[in-house]
């Protein structure tokens with residue numbers, strides 16, 4: 037899309053989608069692009085959250101619902117006219133004229149006029165006490181009228197109608213009726229059986245449901261006194277009409293844009309109307325022959341137009357219309373194609389009248405994919421099912437498990453429990469699964485400590501401890517004992533629970549956490565765990581306050597302790613790119629302090645054999661030359677490997693080195709439940725091995741593919757695709773969310789691969805959370821990540837500059853002497869640590 | 874280095890360091906008569922302990938850099954190398970019966986820490 041130096045954009049309509057368009061346009065704007073944006077809104081206030089409109093009755097104020105206050109528009113240079121609808125568009129002159137007479141020229145015009153309530157032409161609809169349910173003003177009117185009314189009805193038993201009916205009950209009316217023309221409730225979302233179940237659930241909430249009723253007339257003098265149906269009469273004194281929506285295409289029509297006979301501004305997949313410089317988005321647009329009356333497709337439309345106006349390319353594809361009903365006191369959801377019938381599919385139904393549950397799934401005739409379904413009374417599996425359906429995930433052989441839950445009893449920990457008995461769990465001590473299960477089940481050794489003692493499992497490198505824990509849990513579960521994954525004897529919480537508590541209470545020291553939420557004096561399990569949680573929450577220097585002594589020894593001295601008691605030094609070399617000058621400095625430092633040097637598997641250089649007391653001096657020199665800590669000692673971001681990419685490589689399609697450096701700089705210092713590794717490759721040849729990383733990025737012709745939860749190491753696992761062909765910004769945004777979600781929910785010392793393996797719903801669920809934001813936490817995750825990034829400081833620099841912290845880097849407290857027990861051996865013109873005695 | 878001979882308990886008290894040389898709820902290592910002694914300031918309980926600095930598992934001079942804590946009522950230290958834990962009172966290894974370390978009496982007087990050898 038061509039953009040001129042100062043592009044004039046006029047947005048007609050300041051609803052949810054019109055607002056989102058402004059937001060997206062600003063965030064997608066690239067350097068050198070300049071827009072002057074004018075927005076006209078018909079309503080008296082700036083865009084607010086219509087989806088949660090009903091919460092107005094639950095006490096939310098108009099301010100609470102606001103998407104962004106008028107200040108936001110001013111700060112971003114957007115001219116906003118409220119209570120001032122556009123009344124005319126002159127397409128020849130490219131200008132709009134508003135009700136108040138403002139005339140604004142445009143290069144591009146964006147229609148975001150939404151829709152209004154559809155009011156059927158029943159005699160008497162104009163009477164007092166008849167309302168629609170669309171704006172804050174509508175709700176204010178309903179609220180004040182309800183004070184003197186006793187019996188209310190809603191015309192329309194669809195998604196919105198039921199929400200409105202529940203609102204009438206909550207407003208304190210004695211009777212609340214739902215009148216539906218069709219023979220069932222929510223006719224567009226659920227089937228007969230589902231509707232019957234829903235009806236009985238709603239009736240138990242106190243709603244009265246009238247189906248197959250066609251309203252002939254609204255009775256009463258000036259104000260409504262009842263509804264006359266063909267066969268009966270309903271005595272009510274107020275009525276809310278919720279019989280569907282009517283796209284607001286009237287201005288478009290006057291301007292001569294193509295509209296559909298049944299309403300809606302016709303657009304192509306670029307969301308252009310019949311005039312190429314005019315777009316239509318949201319509920320006023322008719323795309324792919326339909327009006328998308330939901331917010332998610334509206335936002336997607338906003339994104340498409342914002343992308344194109346900032347020079348990108350994007351298309352609006354037919355959008356999923358799955359919905360989950362909120363606020364009515366019972367769960368209702370439908371997804372995919374809820375109505376396909378046999379023989380076009382295989383349908384599985386589950387009905388439990390006593391509990392008010394009805395579930396239906398439609399599975400393809402070959403049993404491989406999920407086509408759609410309906411959930412009434414219990415919709416916990418909605419997100420999982422929706423993802424399964426959307427991604428065409430291959431179904432398990434017993435697809436009824438999807439709605440009934442697995443009945444084989446193997447759920448949590450099934451991963452390890454399904455291993456054969458002779459699988460080696462602790463390779464240091466050669467302990468098998470069978471031995472561990474035996475110790476747990478027969479000999480009653482049910483803690484990690486007990487197992488360490490009786491069979492030495494987990495006493496070597498400790499890498500198997502998470503698996504040992506799963507086995508304990510698995511065996512206990514088989515024996516019917518419920519085990520909570522608590523941290524240790526000092527904290528009766530899981531890591532995630534404790535993290536939430538620490539965050540809520542703003543605790544910043546180990547002592548405070550122990551005092552508030554623990555007992556006893558702590559230990560080597562909870563101390564580093566709390567230290568990591570504190571770092572992940574606040575990112576303050578890990579050695580300050582009382583935190584130094586609760587760090588694992590590597591973190592405590594900001595270096596890896598080696599065989600023999602010396603330490604290694606690993607400066608950060610982002611993306612593996614380094615100048616000759618810096619290489620020389622590393623060489624000089626190694627020479628001066630007598631260090632063994634080696635190129636690591638992570639594309640940087642490790643200097644081994646440093647005395648504790650030399651560390652601050654070594655780092656002072658490195659920092660002077662522009663290096664930073666590489667965090668090789670922390671449960672934190674290690675390296676972001678890169679391949680050379682398009683700058684030199686004849687196959688490269690993107691600049692992988694620059695992106696790797698950007699990613700590494702963004703997440704350096706980030707503390708997490710376990711270490712994090714990443715890589716960026718410049719094309720599908722994948723020389724950076726991104727698919728073996730916790731998060732890996734591979735360039736494509738169109739952008740970047742993001743893979744997550746890969747692992748090298750002891751149990752290699754390929755990373756899985758999280759998003760494809762995304763631009764850099766989106767890619768970083770998704771990584772922000774992914775990492776923060778991992779940090780918040782993973783068990784201690786669990787790599788992302790293991791975390792995913794244990795996650796119910798697996799990658800589909802992860803995608804739903806990270807990409808589709810089904811939990812509605814994406815903004816919070818991004819914000820939390822940004823906070824951590826904003827406060828990052830190189831912790832070695834802080835130590836070097838603080839005499840107080842520096843003082844702790846000595847082997848003896850009473851003499852400057854180095855540890856006399858340290859000795860080295862020679863090897864290939866360098867030195868090495870002496871063998872274990 | 875200052876020493877005090879205590880004939881009743883048959884130990885000699887060696888001045889090891891000042892109180893604030895050892896971080897609260899952490900440890901430090903002092904060089905005393907050619908030996909490396911780990912000293913712990915268990916501030917949370919208002920107690921001081923001293924043990925060998927060397928871990929008997931792989932003979933690493935590291936216990937003073939370990940994390941301290943409790944197992945039930947028992948105060949303990951964990952070796953940073955492979956996390957063997959030792960009672961600060963008895964020196965017994967708590968997760969491997971084979972190992973045991975020496976413990977030493979500690980006296981704190983006028984801001985000075987003394988170890989009895």
Ligand code: SRM
Nearest residue numbers: 499596604636637638639640668674747748749750751787
């Ligand atoms: C230095 C290095 C080996 C080398 O000479 O190349 C290395 C050295 C250590 N690795 Fe590694 N790993 C090194 C790259 C790797 C890689 C390759 C990579 O990153 O591309 C892997 C496999 C990839 C992966 O992690 O997914 C790797 C998988 C491990 C694992 C197994 C992790 C797992 O999930 O199974 C451990 C054990 C652990 O973390 O619990 C480990 C642990 C260690 C520790 C930290 C063990 C320890 O606690 O002392 C070693 C520290 C040695 C030291 O003296 O500093 N190292 N380690 C590499 C440093 C890279 C860097 O620049 O930071």
Ligand SMILES: Cc1cc2nc3c(=O)[nH]c(=O)nc-3n(C[C@H](O)[C@H](O)[C@H](O)COP(=O)(O)OP(=O)(O)OC[C@H]3O[C@@H](n4cnc5c(N)ncnc54)[C@H](O)[C@@H]3O)c2cc1C
Nearest residue numbers: 049051052053077078086121122149150318319329330331
């Ligand atoms: C009670 C309620 C509950 C809902 N619940 C859900 C839900 O759970 N999930 C879901 O996905 N969706 C839900 N929706 C639908 C969702 O709110 C809409 O899809 C969304 O608001 C559409 O956004 P929009 O910007 O296209 O239209 P709107 O939000 O309607 O905004 C259009 C704006 O343009 C203004 N306008 C019209 N003509 C002009 C003009 N000529 N000049 C200037 N301004 C003009 C209008 O006054 C309005 O302010 C719900 C809707 C309601 C009413």
Ligand code: SF4
Nearest residue numbers: 679685688718719723
């Ligand atoms: S991954 Fe592609 S771009 Fe990168 S070095 Fe290999 S071939 Fe070149």
Ligand code: FES
Nearest residue numbers: 928930931952955
């Ligand atoms: S050296 Fe101390 S536990 Fe191994």
